[in-house]
Amino acid sequence: MQSQTQRGLAKMVKKVLTWGGIAFLIFFVAYRPQSAAEVVKSIGGALMDIAGGFGDFFASLFGS
Structure with a gap:
C-alpha cells in the first residue's frame, strides 16, 4: 500500500510532466x-x- 506522501509525490510528478509536455508542444x-x-x-x-x-x-x- 502506498503512503500518503508517495501518492502526493506521484501526483506532483504527473502534474509537472503534463505541464512540461504542454509547454514543449507550444x-x-x-x-x-x-x-x-x-x-x-x-x-x-x-x-x-x-x-x-x-x-x-x-x-x-x-x-x-
Missing part, C-alpha cells in the same frame, strides 16, 4: 511550425495505416 509549434506539421502528418498517416489494417483484418475475417 514551444515546438511556435518555433518550428513546419516540423510540427510534419510530425502531425506522420502520426496521422500511421493512424490511417493502422485503421486500414484493422479494416482489412475484419474484411478477411468475415469473408467479404
